[in-house]
Amino acid sequence: MDNRRGLVISVPLQIIDGRIKTGMADLDPQELRSNLLFWDKLVFPTQNYLNFSLGADARFLESAGVLQRTKIDTQSDLLSDALREAHIAAFRQLDEREPGQWSVSVGERSISFGEDELQEGRGALVRLYNAVPVPTESVPIEKILEFRTKRRPELLSLRDHLEGVYQKVISAGDGALAWHTEVERLQSSINDHIKASREAPFKFRLSDLSASLNLAPIGAAVAVAYSMGMPLLPAIIQGAAAGIAIETGAALKGRRVITTPFRYVSSYHKDVF
DSSP, X not given: OOOXXXXXXXXXXEEEXXXXXXXXXXXXXXXXXXXXXXXXXXXXXXXXXXXXXXOHHHHHHHHTTSEEEEEEOOOOSSHHHHHHHHHHHHHXXXXXXXTTSEEEEOSTTSOOOOGGGEEEEXXXXXXXXXXXXXXXXXXXXXXXXXXXXXXXHHHHHHHHHHHHHHHHHHTGGGOHXXXXXXXXXXXXXXXXXXHHHHHSSSOEEEEEEEEEEEOOTTOSHHHHHHHTTEEEEEEEETTEEEEEEEEEEEEETTOOOOSSOSEEEEEEEEEEO
């Protein structure tokens, strides 16, 4: 399988009861830098209602071939519905064309799925907390591109072992030993990334990463039983202990059971190192 990974992104918008409550017209600088570190390709969909102009960072990434725009013709009458439809439709098209290579950024700083697109209790939510260093919003974009090229082995290892953990969640029947072995590998790759981050010529901050994935019929209960609140040691930065936990979550309707999560949500700590 192609080891490239892509993420569908959006401007920060909060849609509540069909209305846009808060938002901004440009990509969030912190979110963009975090996404750029771990995903090879970024897609920012457009639709036929409102065309968001690209800021300087996004224009640079577009000229470098990292960021792409995908036009989605929406049928919704409301602007908020059209924005959500474009965001999700772009992901579904890419996911259908290149299975396992695409996810979508949703939640705290971007558009979320509608409730009618999700099936509660049929998926798993994997949370990494205090675990993943990402560049701060002030780091120049070109510096991150240089870093991810220079440190690609560590970044690929971290991503590969994350996917290994997701595989164990899906195949929870493999048992606790297989799960703990994969978590130890993930722990090692996180430590390598922390070391590489400390050697970088710019500032990082800790982030939490939540990933949602569809499960096989076995469900999430088995995985939850032996993984909730498991610490990741000695991955400790700024006095914060890292950890991993799993809980039952929503599945995306119509998506196959594959190890690549269909959505990611990141949150960021204030402290830098």
